[in-house]
Amino acid sequence: xxLFSNAPDSLCIIRLSxxxxxxxAVAMVQAIQRQWPQTKITWIMGKTEAGLLGDLPEIEVIPFxxxxxxxxxxxxxxxLRHRRFDALxxxxxxxxxxxxxxxxxxxxxxxxxxQRAGDGQSLFTNVKVQSPQSPHVLDGFMAFAAELGIxxxxxxxxxxxxxxxxxWVKQKIHPKKPTLLIAPSASKVYKNWTSEGYACLADHAAKxxxxxxxxxxxSAQEKQFSVExxxxxxxxxxxxxxxxxLKRLMALIEQSTLVLxxxxxxxxxxxxxxxxxxxxxxxxxPARTGPYFCQKYVVSVYEKLIQAQTNKQPSQLPWRQRLKxxxxxxxxxxxxxxxTFDRLCSDFSIEFxx
Numbered sequence: 001x002x003l004f005s006n007a008p009d010s011l012c013i014i015r016l017s018x019x020x021x022x023x024x025a026v027a028m029v030q031a032i033q034r035q036w037p038q039t040k041i042t043w044i045m046g047k048t049e050a051g052l053l054g055d056l057p058e059i060e061v062i063p064f065x066x067x068x069x070x071x072x073x074x075x076x077x078x079x080l081r082h083r084r085f086d087a088l089x090x091x092x093x094x095x096x097x098x099x100x101x102x103x104x105x106x107x108x109x110x111x112x113x114x115q116r117a118g119d120g121q122s123l124f125t126n127v128k129v130q131s132p133q134s135p136h137v138l139d140g141f142m143a144f145a146a147e148l149g150i151x152x153x154x155x156x157x158x159x160x161x162x163x164x165x166x167x168w169v170k171q172k173i174h175p176k177k178p179t180l181l182i183a184p185s186a187s188k189v190y191k192n193w194t195s196e197g198y199a200c201l202a203d204h205a206a207k208x209x210x211x212x213x214x215x216x217x218x219s220a221q222e223k224q225f226s227v228e229x230x231x232x233x234x235x236x237x238x239x240x241x242x243x244x245x246l247k248r249l250m251a252l253i254e255q256s257t258l259v260l261x262x263x264x265x266x267x268x269x270x271x272x273x274x275x276x277x278x279x280x281x282x283x284x285x286p287a288r289t290g291p292y293f294c295q296k297y298v299v300s301v302y303e304k305l306i307q308a309q310t311n312k313q314p315s316q317l318p319w320r321q322r323l324k325x326x327x328x329x330x331x332x333x334x335x336x337x338x339x340t341f342d343r344l345c346s347d348f349s350i351e352f353x354x
Contacts, residue, residue: 002146002147002148002149003087003108003110003127003147003148003149004086004087004148004149005149007035007036007038007039008036008039008086008087008148009039009040009086010039010040010041010042010083010085010086011032011039011040011041011042011085011086011087011088011089011148012041012042012043012044012080012085012087012088012089012104012106013025013029013041013042013043013044013088013089013091014044014088014089014090014091014092014097014100014101014104015043015044015045015089015091015092015097016044016045016046016049016064016066016092016094016096016097016100017045017046017048017049017092018046018049018187018265019048019049019052019246019265019268019269020264020265020267020268020269020289021092021137021268022045022046022049022052022053023052023053023157023159023265023268023269023271023272024137024138024141024268024292025091025141026053026056026157026159026272027138027141027142027155027156027157027272028138028141028142028144028145029041029043029056029059030056030156030157030158031142031145031150031152031153031154031155031156032145032148032150033057033058033059034152034156035150035151035152036150037058040060041058041059041060042059042060042061042062042080042085043056043059043060043061043062044062044064044076044100045061045062045063045064046063046064046065046066047063047064047065047066047067048246050063051245051246051247052159052246052247052250052269053159055160056158056159056160057158057160062076062079062080064076064100066096073099073100073103076100076103076104077103077104080103080104080105081103083105084105084106084107085104085105085106085107086106086107086108087106087107087108087109087110087127087148088101088104088106088108088109088110089110089144090109090110090111090121090124090125091111091112091141091144092121093111093112093116093117093118093119093121094118094119094121095119095120097121098119098120098121098123098124101124101125102124108126108127109124109125109126109127110125110127110128110129110144110147110148111124111125111127111128111129112125112128112129112131112140113128113129113130113131114128115131115319116131116140116319118320127147129143129144129147130143130147131143131319134287135285135287135288135319136287136288136289136290136292137288137289138155138292142155155292157272157273159250159269159272159273161247161248161250161251161254162247162251165245165247165248165250165251166251166254166255168248168251169248169251169252169254169255170255172213172238172240172252173211173252173255173256174211177209177210177211178209178210178211178257178258178350178351179210179211179212179213179255179256179257179258180202180205180210180211180212180213180256180257180258180259180260181213181215181252181253181256181258181259181260181266181270182198182201182202182212182213182214182215182229182237182259182260182261183214183215183216183259183260183261183262183264183266183267184198184214184216184222184225184226184229184261184262185216185217185219185221185222185225185226185241185262185264186262186263186264187264187265189221190283190326190327190328190329191262191263191264191282191283191329192225192262192329193262193280193329193332193337194329194330195225195228195229195232196232196334197332197334197337198229198260199229199230199232199233200334200338201260201334201337201338201341202214202229202233202235202237203233203234203235204338204341205341206233206234206235206237207235208345209351210257211238212235212237212238213237213238213239213240213252213256214226214229214230214237214238214239214240214241215240215241215244215249215252215266216241216242217241217242218241218242219242222241222242223241223242225241226239226241227239240252249266249269250269250273253266253269253270253273253275254273254275256270256275257275257276257350258275258276258277258278258344258345258348258350259275259276259277259278260277260278260280260337260341261277261278261279261280262279262280262281262329263279263280263281263283263284263286263289263290267279267290267291268291268292270291271291271292271293271294276294276297276344276348277291277294277297278294278297278298278299278337278340278341278344279291279294279297279298279299279300280298280299280300280329280332280337281298281299281300281301281302282300282301282302282305282323282325282328282329282331282332283302283322283323283325283328283329284302284322284323285302285303285306285314285321286298286300286302287314288319288320297340297343297344299332299336299337299340301328301329301331301332302314302323304331305323305325305328305331306321306323309323309324309325
């Protein structure tokens with residue numbers, strides 16, 4: 001039986017990070033809003049993630065700055081000290097998220113079941129949300145909505161971007177060419193593909209009439225990696241690494257034709273924007289963390305490498321099992337990625353100079 005037969009007055013959500021996971025959670029939150037538009041929703045999320053999602057329609061977003069230490073907890077608890085929620089959705093198996101629940105009053109606290117809970121999360125919840133058959137993170141989040149009583153679990157997104165950001169992007173996008181947006185850097189360097197690989201794919205796309213743009217954050221590592229990629233390109237791509245906020249990056253993704261990325265936030269931002277994604281995977285099971293609507297365009301060596309490392313199929317392993325090999329992404333070949341790129345262009349009838 002669902003927890004609520006009628007719309008609750010208020011819900012609180014804890015999902016602090018990461019960007020891709022919070023984007024997945026948006027689909028769940030907006031599914032709740034469609035059925036229960038009168039329910040007041042408060043979402044505690046990371047400070048960085050709030051830079052992208054802080055203006056979601058009809059949602060109170062409370063940024064949590066983990067760098068502030070205990071002060072961050074006290075700030076949230078003080079803000080909510082006179083409030084009580086009908087339910088708290090504890091959607092992150094991390095101790096810092098669990099500690100946050102201690103200062104939030106709710107009639108029910110939902111968390112993952114034994115299959116997905118970690119870091120002692122089960123000690124902080126009194127409703128265990130059954131894991132769905134699908135291993136994907138998004139489906140696991142949608143299970144929370146189903147537990148509440150939401151019927152339509154179809155993932156849809158509305159992530160606002162400003163007119164100013166959209167206009168800035170229009171100055172960068174060629175109006176008569178398809179655009180390949182490459183987001184080469186993940187938060188963990190070992191998830192990145194090779195600079196040679198990215199350069200070869202960029203040249204392949206450029207030779208076939210694409211405008212190629214590199215995007216990414218402002219870190220020194222990301223900037224240096226983009227310079228290395230550009231130096232190996234025959235056709236120099238537009239390098240916007242470090243030049244976009246998360247909102248501006250969202251606007252850039254929305255106006256692109258397709259996105260190439262490893263296991264990182266922009267791949268899921270593209271999914272939310274309805275843009276096709278080529279995902280590059282080696283360390284995590286793409287069935288769990290891959291671009292939700294573009295699984296057939298994932299280039300993955302995870303299955304082969306994890307079986308060699310563990311002598312088990314992915315279905316036989318714990319839900320979060322990661323491949324432990326910092327050089328694993330080098331096993332993805334240029335030929336594999338080019339073949340997938342060509343197939344995606346053909347499938348979606350993208351104009352393609354042959």
